[in-house]
Amino acid sequence: MITAGLLAWLGAPRLIAWRSAPDSEGGTDQIQAIHGDDLYQPSVGQDGKNVIWVPTQDDLMQAMLEALNIQPDDILYDLGSGDGKIVINAAQQYNINAVGIEYDPQLVELAKRNAARAGVEDQTTFVRGDIFQEDFSNASAVALYLLPELNLKLKPTILSMRPGTRVVSNTFDMGTWPADTTIELDRSTRAYYWVVPARVQGRWQLEDSTNNTVGELDLRQEFQLVGGEVVINGEVFTILSGRMEGEAITFTYGHRTANGDRSHGSFQGTVRADRLQGTLNKQAKQQQLTGRLRASQRQGLT
């Protein structure tokens, strides 16, 4: 359970409560910063099942929503949704469906009332439940404001979600899974952003557009970072900077020399299960390639 010291460290949230008419441009003037109402006034720092309730401050919430690059068909989940502010703001500002999972029944009921007052009750769902029991696998975007150990406990579940699922976490990271982006408003106000990477670790046979085998990829993966070797027409190159962003794979390849990396070309493609397709760029030439996973090693995301 959280101590008062940790609460102090989490920082006092700004409880700016204002509402303004939504405009078509979006922006911070739309922020819904509603907390309690006549029926229930939660207290910042009150006990929760695994972590206390502290609402994400308005400007950080806005930055987190922007980082998620929300699209009309997204479904956002806030795991431990408190008064519902992230769910309500996502639904209202981006016109999407959003779901909160919250253990505290009074916060769940308050969030439902807040959503109704904000006019987004049809787009929002608040589930009274435990984030470690409830299913959120249909989320395409996930918001967290928990604790380091809770993030680590959720990490395997999040990494098994559909590649391309975006995740933001107020304050706390995911241990060995490096963030794709760190959002920093000031030295003590930050959030982290990740995209769930597709699994690519293994040996891939590369074919050109006439189905001739032109080479092989031997990929090693640590979360979104990819290394290994690529063999093109018999020549072996090292993958110098490889990266996944969801299903998208990019790398440069070349040779490591005593004087630094000598790049020979690059590859951009898409990975779906055991198939890969993309473009190999070498000098001014481009070649369309497809890849077939020959020997999978289902690792790289642990």
Ligand SMILES: C[S@@+](CC[C@H](N)C(=O)[O-])C[C@H]1O[C@@H](n2cnc3c(N)ncnc32)[C@H](O)[C@@H]1O
């Ligand atoms: C730090 S608050 C964040 C609230 C909200 N997500 C936000 O950013 O404004 C964490 C919330 O998680 C809830 N919570 C704690 N453990 C939980 C669990 N196991 N399942 C569901 N909710 C939980 C708490 O009641 C609290 O409302």
